[in-house]
Amino acid sequence: xxxxxxxxxxxxxxxxxxxxxxxxxxxxxxxxxxxxxxxxxxxxxxxxxxxxxxxxxxxxxxxxxxxxxxxxxxxxxxxxxxxxxxxxxxxxxxxxxxxxxxxxxxxxxxxxxxxxxxxxxxx
Numbered sequence: 143x144x145x146x147x148x149x150x151x152x153x154x155x156x157x158x159x160x161x162x163x164x165x166x167x168x169x170x171x172x173x174x175x176x177x178x179x180x181x182x183x184x185x186x187x188x189x190x191x192x193x194x195x196x197x198x199x200x201x202x203x204x205x206x207x208x209x210x211x212x213x214x215x216x217x218x219x220x221x222x223x224x225x226x227x228x229x230x231x232x233x234x235x236x237x238x239x240x241x242x243x244x245x246x247x248x249x250x251x252x253x254x255x256x257x258x259x260x261x262x263x264x265x
Contacts, residue, residue, distance in 0.1 A: 143263070144170045144189070148180040148204065149196040149225070154248070158194055158225060161252040167265065176200055177207030184211065190220055192263060195242075197226035197233070205237060212241035221262045225250070 145168045147158045155173045162168050172187055174180040176199040184190060193211065195204035202210075204224060211217050223244040224237050234245050243262045246255060259265075 150199040177202030192221040197228040
């Protein structure tokens with residue numbers, strides 16, 4: 143399985159990546175620092191089984207990246223989890239309506255991440 147971790151914070155990418163590596167289900171974990179780079183990596187290194195998107199990032203925010211992923215028919219099977227501090231109910235609903243499979247609030251524990259990943263991937 144392949145995962146893409148998208149966050150403008152290197153330390154947050156490292157936290158998510160470490161938690162994913164600990165789960166022992168991903169063969170490859172790729173990083174991107176914003177939505178624009180994420181789309182390039184999906185195009186050149188994909189497909190990915192799951193993409194983890196932060197909401198607030200420079201260049202292209204996570205929500206806009208989510209919409210772009212869902213617009214492309216060849217990426218329809220990609221699972222998307224928003225991993226963000228954004229907790230306004232209307233934005234959570236907006237992301238789910240746009241095609242996010244799950245939503246995880248920061249801060250989170252590795253166990254919380256693992257539980258949601260396994261649920262989304264059906265493991």
